[in-house]
Each structure stands twice: as C-alpha cells, then as structure tokens.
Amino acid sequence: MDGRAAAPAAGTVLNALATGTGSAFAIGPEVTATVTLGKGSVSGTVDGVDDADTRLIERCVELVTETYGDSQGGTVRTDSEVPLASGLKSSSAAANATVMATLSALDAADEVTRTEAARLGVEAARDVGVTVTGAFDDASASMLGGVTVTDNDRDELLHRATREWDVLVWTPPEQAFSSDASVERCRRVAPVADLVADLALDGEFKRAMTVNGFAFCSALGFSPDPILNALPDVTGVSLSGTGPSFVAVGDAMDLTAVRERWDERPGTTLLTTTQNDGARIDD
Known part of the structure; x- marks a missing residue:
C-alpha cells in the first residue's frame, strides 16, 4: 500500500489574515510525498531536515486513513524544492502531496474531488496549529493549480482562473512562520484587503497583489523596498504570505x-512560472 504524489508551491495575491478572504497562485517548485501504509502509528520524515516538525504530514495521513481507510499507520516522507517558512506555501504543498499520496496508497483517489482533498490538508493544518487562517487559499491554489480566491472562514472556493505568467521569487536568508504573524495588526488593513479582494474577483490579479504587498509589508513589519525595486518593470509584485519572500x-x-x-540583496532569487495543473499522483 504505497503512494507518491507532488504538489506545487504558491505565491500570494491576497493575504487572508485581514478578512478571511484570500487569493494565491500555484508556481513551479514542488513538494513530493511518499507514503507507505501498514500497522502501528504514523511516522514522518522530511528529507534533509533532521529536526523537522512532521506533525502536519503525519496528521494528513491519519485523517485520510480515518476517512477513507481503516485508520492504518505507516510512514510518510516529503522531499521539498520549496524553502521552509519562506511564505511560499510549503506547508500547504506538503499537506496536499501527503493527502494525495495517501489516497493513492488506499486506491481511493477517484472517490475524492480535489477541493475535498485540499480541505483535508487544511483540517490537518488546523489540528496541529501551523496555520492562523486555515490557508484554504494556499491549499486550493496548490491542489487545483492556477489562481484561486477563497473564503477561508468557510473553506469555500469563490473563483479560479488560469494565468501563464513568468514568476520571480526572492527569498532572504531569514524565516517567518505564519503562526507567529500578528493577526491584530493585519486586521487593521481590512479595508485595503476588501479592495484587493474586489480586484482579484474581477481578475485584476496583478494590481491586486501589488496593493496587497504594500498593505501587508506595513502590517507585518517588512520593508516595501523589494516592491519598489520591481516597479515599474512589472505591475504585479507582493510580499508572499507572511514573508519573508x-x-x-x-x-x-x-x-x-x-x-x-x-x-x-542577500538571499536567493528563482525564476519560474505559474503552474495551472495543481497536485498530481505519480504512478
């Protein structure tokens, strides 16, 4: 009972911390999960990270087997092209890849829609406390591909579109964990977030993400200089998630x-593209 799946990272159009409405888009780098089901408890590892927090991927396996299997135990290993705690939705990608790999191991992938599978990963993230909003925006973009707009309070998909963009990512050396972000400060920019949501629902994703970037740099204490460095060569640039990318x-x-x-600037840059296909099961 083995399964293997991959799910892409994502960038931010609208951070959901202010109002519960969020928007994200899938990009090239992936997280791959390999699941082997058996007896006992679930044990997880992250390739190349000895002290990694594996609670999320372990909980994903547990939820899927509780719902679609016989509560099997087993092992799960993830291998990531996405830097951890960088604002590029590595947790959502890891959860999605693990959910799909577990469904594959159970031969149950055809029983579950991709949106339902994303909700399982979101539930696992809430269970282990690695997300403030539930991150259904990030999870849906990674699972479905393209650009999504969501109501994270209800785990509802409001809009999905595909875009063929080239994407540039800058990731500084430091990390920023979304669970540490100040929700109170983010809620102060709610009127701006409402404007960003309207732009995103109208398909004005580039304008939306730039407004989002300035607002959340202020709310989360990041310098907006990387945005200013990118303008006016591009019209779409933002802080991704709660940073620092x-x-x-x-x-x-x-x-x-x-x-x-x-x-x-210190750190790394990556030129990639949007990803419109979402998570996939590797046979």
Whole structure:
C-alpha cells in the first residue's frame, strides 16, 4: 500500500489574515510525498531536515486513513524544492502531496474531488496549529493549480482562473512562520484587503497583489523596498504570505531587470512560472 504524489508551491495575491478572504497562485517548485501504509502509528520524515516538525504530514495521513481507510499507520516522507517558512506555501504543498499520496496508497483517489482533498490538508493544518487562517487559499491554489480566491472562514472556493505568467521569487536568508504573524495588526488593513479582494474577483490579479504587498509589508513589519525595486518593470509584485519572500509576475524580459536588482540583496532569487495543473499522483 504505497503512494507518491507532488504538489506545487504558491505565491500570494491576497493575504487572508485581514478578512478571511484570500487569493494565491500555484508556481513551479514542488513538494513530493511518499507514503507507505501498514500497522502501528504514523511516522514522518522530511528529507534533509533532521529536526523537522512532521506533525502536519503525519496528521494528513491519519485523517485520510480515518476517512477513507481503516485508520492504518505507516510512514510518510516529503522531499521539498520549496524553502521552509519562506511564505511560499510549503506547508500547504506538503499537506496536499501527503493527502494525495495517501489516497493513492488506499486506491481511493477517484472517490475524492480535489477541493475535498485540499480541505483535508487544511483540517490537518488546523489540528496541529501551523496555520492562523486555515490557508484554504494556499491549499486550493496548490491542489487545483492556477489562481484561486477563497473564503477561508468557510473553506469555500469563490473563483479560479488560469494565468501563464513568468514568476520571480526572492527569498532572504531569514524565516517567518505564519503562526507567529500578528493577526491584530493585519486586521487593521481590512479595508485595503476588501479592495484587493474586489480586484482579484474581477481578475485584476496583478494590481491586486501589488496593493496587497504594500498593505501587508506595513502590517507585518517588512520593508516595501523589494516592491519598489520591481516597479515599474512589472505591475504585479507582493510580499508572499507572511514573508519573508517576495514574488513578482510578468514576462521573462521584464523580470530579468527586476532580478538584477533583487540579486543585489542577500538571499536567493528563482525564476519560474505559474503552474495551472495543481497536485498530481505519480504512478
């Protein structure tokens, strides 16, 4: 009873911390999960990270087997191209990959819609306390691909679209955990978040993410300089999640100019693309 699946990372259009409405888009880097079911409890490992917190992926296996199996135990291992605690939705990608790998191991993937599978990962994230909002925006973008807009209070998908963008990511050396973010400060920018949500629901994703970026840099204490470095070469650039990464979208030529400036900052840059297919099961 083995299963293997992969799910993409994501960038932010609208941070859901202010109002519960969020928006995200899937990007190229992936997290892969390998699940082997058997007896006993569930044990998880993260490849290359000896002291990793494995509660989320273990809880994902437990929830799937409780719901669609016989509460089997077993092992789960994830291998990530996505830096941890970087604002690029590594937790959502790991949860989605684990859920899909477990469903594959149970031969139950056809019984569950992708949206339902994403909700299982969100439930696991809430159970172990790694998310403030439930992160259904991040989970849905990673699971379904494309750009999604969601009501995270009700785990409801409000809108989904596909976009063919080149994407530039800058990740500084430090980490930022979403569970440590100040919800109170984020709620102060709720009127701006409402405007961003309206733009996103109208398909104005690039404008939406730039407004989001300025608002949440202020709320979360990040410098907006990386956004200013990217403007006016691109119209879509934002702090991703609760940071510390920033993402810019556009065409490769414009992003090359942005990359030259972002490369002067400590950390790493990555040029990738949007991903419109979402999570997949590897046979």
